[in-house]
Amino acid sequence: MTNKEYIESGILELYVAGALSEAENEAVYQKLLKNPDILDEVLKIEAAIIKLTAATSPTDSKYIFPAVKEALGLNTSDSQVVTLPRQPKTNWLAYTGWAASVLLAGGLIWLLNQNRALQTEIKTVEAEINKQHIDNQLLEEQIHTARANLKEANKLLDVIRDKEIIAVPLPGQDVYPEAYAKVYWDKKANTIYLDAQGLPEPPRGKVYQVWSLTLSPLSPTSLGTLDDFANDDNKVFTITNTNASEAFGITLEPAGGSETPTMEQLYTLGAVQTTP
Amino acid sequence: MQLELLVSKFQSKDEKAFEALYNMYSDSMHGVIYNIVRDNDIAEEVMQDVFIKAWHNASSYSAKKGRFFTWLINIARNAAIDKTRSKTFKNSKKNLDATFFVDILENQDNLNSQTDAIGIKKFVKKLAKKCIEVIELLYFKGYTQKEASKTLEMPIGTIKTRNRNCINELRNMLDVSP
Numbered sequence: 001m002t003n004k005e006y007i008e009s010g011i012l013e014l015y016v017a018g019a020l021s022e023a024e025n026e027a028v029y030q031k032l033l034k035n036p037d038i039l040d041e042v043l044k045i046e047a048a049i050i051k052l053t054a055a056t057s058p059t060d061s062k063y064i065f066p067a068v069k070e071a072l073g074l075n076t077s078d079s080q081v082v083t084l085p086r087q088p089k090t091n092w093l094a095y096t097g098w099a100a101s102v103l104l105a106g107g108l109i110w111l112l113n114q115n116r117a118l119q120t121e122i123k124t125v126e127a128e129i130n131k132q133h134i135d136n137q138l139l140e141e142q143i144h145t146a147r148a149n150l151k152e153a154n155k156l157l158d159v160i161r162d163k164e165i166i167a168v169p170l171p172g173q174d175v176y177p178e179a180y181a182k183v184y185w186d187k188k189a190n191t192i193y194l195d196a197q198g199l200p201e202p203p204r205g206k207v208y209q210v211w212s213l214t215l216s217p218l219s220p221t222s223l224g225t226l227d228d229f230a231n232d233d234n235k236v237f238t239i240t241n242t243n244a245s246e247a248f249g250i251t252l253e254p255a256g257g258s259e260t261p262t263m264e265q266l267y268t269l270g271a272v273q274t275t276p
Numbered sequence: 277m278q279l280e281l282l283v284s285k286f287q288s289k290d291e292k293a294f295e296a297l298y299n300m301y302s303d304s305m306h307g308v309i310y311n312i313v314r315d316n317d318i319a320e321e322v323m324q325d326v327f328i329k330a331w332h333n334a335s336s337y338s339a340k341k342g343r344f345f346t347w348l349i350n351i352a353r354n355a356a357i358d359k360t361r362s363k364t365f366k367n368s369k370k371n372l373d374a375t376f377f378v379d380i381l382e383n384q385d386n387l388n389s390q391t392d393a394i395g396i397k398k399f400v401k402k403l404a405k406k407c408i409e410v411i412e413l414l415y416f417k418g419y420t421q422k423e424a425s426k427t428l429e430m431p432i433g434t435i436k437t438r439n440r441n442c443i444n445e446l447r448n449m450l451d452v453s454p
Binding site: 010021 | 302304346440
């Protein structure tokens, strides 16, 4: 039997199928060892059968091998590669990352809002502080003024109480009997303090003029006009007086004052009492 | 790597060789097993049993007794048939006697990723009933030539030549080169 006849007999197909007896198998094997063309035929038959039978496999069967290795206790690192997930698993790391990002963004927005609210609050507080500061300044000024007023009042009080100071009452005269004034004369300081609170407000265009008088002979000396009478709160005027005054008088004069007193408009007059 | 060397390494418990052989034959074994049990989970279970058995009984294989593929497919068929004879399988499965491997190929819309799946499907469509029967019995069911002869009621010589012609058709369709 030639090799061709041997091949055509169909024995090799049965050999691959495993349908021959043990004796027949060994006989074919001996032929294969000596005849490469027969071996080649066997390989081709085998390849075709493998493809045919593999076509009826319902799924790719590679995924089963890890279970086989595990059952055999052959878990090498290589098999771990094979056991890598066949189905993509949920990427929890990525999801967690995204969730964290969203939370972070939310947190940032919240912080920004908080910051904005705080800044508004700070501005409000700053404005209040400023207002308070201004108020404080006003208060300080008032205190300052009050202190100054007190100081002035005290000074006046001192003047009035000072034994060395001569008090000269100036009663009202015919033209305006209700008028009243008083002079406190500090001879050492050459100063008089005129309390003119009892004088009415001068008419428009008129001023009070203060006179120092010597009686014999009667001669008046102007001590000046009370220009700011209306605006002076306490109506106490400090005036320099270097004269040896024997009396003081106040007349109403045209604005700017006069050379000599207009006796018809003499409001108050008082003589200095000689010290005993 | 030469098949003989791979098998030799496998027999000396080389895991890499084992995996290489698995990758060469696993789809084929899976197909044969599935054709017998017709259940994905059971087929998977039998697959594990077959390769565990192959590992443990590697030393029993000898080239004198036949091809390594033939040795392996024999284990697969026997394990699958054993499964169909188990009590639990009989209780859950209907009679599978009338089914052939071609049912799977004809009913499978998606023949997984096999590059030759389309060719095989064409082949199966053109395949004569006499071819289907003989291929089913000899390759998928593991009948001996005598058993096939008896079942198909035809002489062994006829079985041989008919099978030869059927496999030639398949090879032409697949343009098989080893």
